Amino acid sequence: MAARTAAALLRGTVYERYHGIDYAAVSALADAQDREGFARLCAERAGRPGQSLVSDPAVIEQARILTTSDLATLVVHAGIVPRGGWEGAARGAFTAATGRAGTAKSTARAWRHLLFHLALCDADERASVLTWIDARVAGLPAGAAARIARPLADLRLAAASVR
Known part of the structure; x- marks a missing residue:
């Protein structure tokens, strides 16, 4: 189901x-x-x-x-909708995925949640989240930014192929 x-x-x-x-x-x-x-x-x-x-x-x-x-x-x-909307949930998931204390398992879960929440955003919300992510990545330590460079590139490619 x-x-x-x-x-x-x-x-x-x-x-x-x-x-x-x-x-x-x-x-x-x-x-x-x-x-x-x-x-x-x-x-x-x-x-x-x-x-x-x-x-x-x-x-x-x-x-x-x-x-x-x-x-x-x-x-x-169950009709669950996050209080801050899907855009807010996506931002929170990205923050969790890039947090310093995350384990590999929690990071993978947070990244899946980011993708799920982005999927439920409308086009304008999705664009806003991606712009926000760019600003956040610019402030990450070089090693952290390098670790998410490939998944982020894949995310951008996937987002570009959706209306």
Whole structure:
């Protein structure tokens, strides 16, 4: 259900583009209730065909990406909207992703959240967040800015391909 909900909410968004998700394929697996097919898709996306969804962290990460760790479910079925709007949530997620105290796991989660929140922003809000991110990156230490340079370039490419 979470994968189907994410597919319906995020098809054609920066989230789908950034992660290279084929939400049509995900929807087909969900409609068929093909859990084994979903697990295979996650393993293939992780570059670990044949690995288990329950034991391989990279495969589990792909399941989190495809299902948004249930964020889409909360938005669609529970009507959750952040107090500061999606733009504010995206800014907060970027701040968390670039914070000094973050672990690799918390940074990855914050970056996924950034993408999710950006996906729900309208075009003007998304542009505003990206401009704000540029200003924040300019103030980061050189090492931190270098670490996020590639993901940020990928984000810009994904955002440019969305209306």
